[in-house]
Amino acid sequence: MMDTDPGLDTKWLGRLLKQRFHDDKPVDVLNVNVEPAVPKGEGYTSDIFRVRITTLSASGTTKTFSMIVKRGKNFESNEHLGLSSVFRNESKMYSSTLKHMEDLMNEFDDKRDILWPKLYGFKPYSNMVLEDIKDQSYQLMDRKNWLGLDHALLVLRGLGRYHAMTRALIERGLIGPDDKGNFWATELGQKLIAGSMAAMSKTIVQNRGSWTPKWTEIGKRLQAMADKMPHLVGQLYENYDKKFEVLNHGDLWTSNMMFRLMEYTDIPISVKFLDFQLSHMNSFIWDVMQFICEAVKPSVRRANKDRLLIAYHQSLSENLKFFKCAQIPTIEDVFGEEKRIRHAQLTFIAISAICISSVDGAFNLDKLVGGNFEEAFNPCLYEGEKYVSQIGDDLEEFERLGVI
Known part of the structure; x- marks a missing residue:
């Protein structure tokens, strides 16, 4: 190695570096x-813990490290519903796919923060240990209040970068058929669609809570659609243009992301995605519209839908160019995909009641899996003035568009 400064004692600097890491090394x-690590009842497929370990270093100082430990729940009795594989899927995402994405960033000298917590290690396929990004000033937003425009724009720009990296890996053959996934076409996904639509429409038809008789006719139409909707959404999911194919996150709502805010403000400056258990290959539009419909405040997304889609497309196209991908969708492609899956968007809005609910026992996964899936959804989810006032305009818009 050539010395750039002949007067600099590089051997001494090297010893200082070794000493520093030796002094920081935990010895006890x-x-x-x-x-x-999460409120009771919100870890549907995993038990999640925050573990703080205080250590003594070689220099005699104490340090506290925090990490997140995820322990997969036992779903062996429901193997046919695909629940037993979700922890395995996330382990593979962290140990393989996300690692490839970090390598891709290094290859292109991309100095931006990664969009996910780092993996410390895992036991196949029962335990996973991740960095606790709360220590980096990341925080969860209150899911009950939805997200505003600034948060939504930041997430969609991050999602565009994430999708572009997965597209680069697809073109290199590092993501392939084994990563396909098919959540919305599985029995579990179909039950989630049917149960949410049935529970929502029944509440509207019965004029429960804040729903008035003016909504009865729309409620009856929704009831008539409830049994057909799983098949219709499944068809939309299975039949898509492969040129739009990316590896979707698969469950992109408020509780599966954390934000870092500008100091002394509510302005978000960075986002990281969590919980990659339902990742699946399909059109990019599934992540985009699931997030917009389930996490963004309805009045905000309705007033800014084009702006949100344009922000996503700008990030997607710029990052596809950055990572030298062969094909770049146009903004017309994005708008076309949004229009194509509007029936799925209606189901996302039905499911969104879970995401913003403060009702105890709002959703019961065991009932969804085992018994009458309509009973998995507490009717109180759909009765409140908050939900009715925000979602009513969506239902009228879907009626105008011919979706209902």
Whole structure:
């Protein structure tokens, strides 16, 4: 190695570096504290813990490290519904696919932050240990209040970058048929669609809560559609143009992302995505519209839908160019895909009641899997003035567009 400064003692600098890492090296564990990392009832497929470990370093100082431990729940009795594989899917995402994406960033000298927490290690396929990004000032937003425009724009720009990287890996053959996934066409996905549509329409027809008789006719139309909707959405999911194919996150709503805010403000400046258990290859539009419909405040998304889609497309196209991908969708392609899956958007809005609910026992996964899937959804989800006032305009718009 050539010295750029002959007067600089590089050997001494090297010894300082070795000493620094030696001094920081943990030599003993003094204390371990374990606590739930998410509110009770919100870890549907995993038990999630925050573990704080206080260590003694070689220099005699103490340091506390925090990590997130995810433990997959046992779904062996429901293998046919695909639940037993969700933890395996996430393990593969972290140990393989996301690692390839980090390698891709290094190859292109991309110095931006990664869009996910780092993996420390895992036991196939029961435990996973991730960095606790709360220590980096990332925080969860209150899912009950939806997200505003600034948060939505940031997420969609991040999603465009994420999708572009997955597209680059698809073109290199590093993501392939084994990563296909088919959540919305599985029995579980179909039950989620049918149950949410049935519960919502029944509440509207019965004029429960804040629904008035003016909504009865739309409610009856929704009831008539409920049994057909799973098949219709499944068809939309299975029949798509492969030139739009990316690896979707698969479950992109408020509780599956964390934000870092500008100091002393509510302005989001960075986002990281969590929970890659339902990743699947399909058109990019599934992630885009599931996020917009389930996480963004309805009045905000209705007033800014074109702006949100344009922000996503700008990020997608710029990042596809950056990573030298062969094909770049046009903004007309994005608008066309949004129009194509409008029936799916209606189901996302029905499901969104879970995402913003403060009702105890709002959703029961065991009932969805096992018994009458309509009973998995607490009717109180759909009765409140908050939901009715925000979603009513959506239903009238879907009626105008001929979806209902």
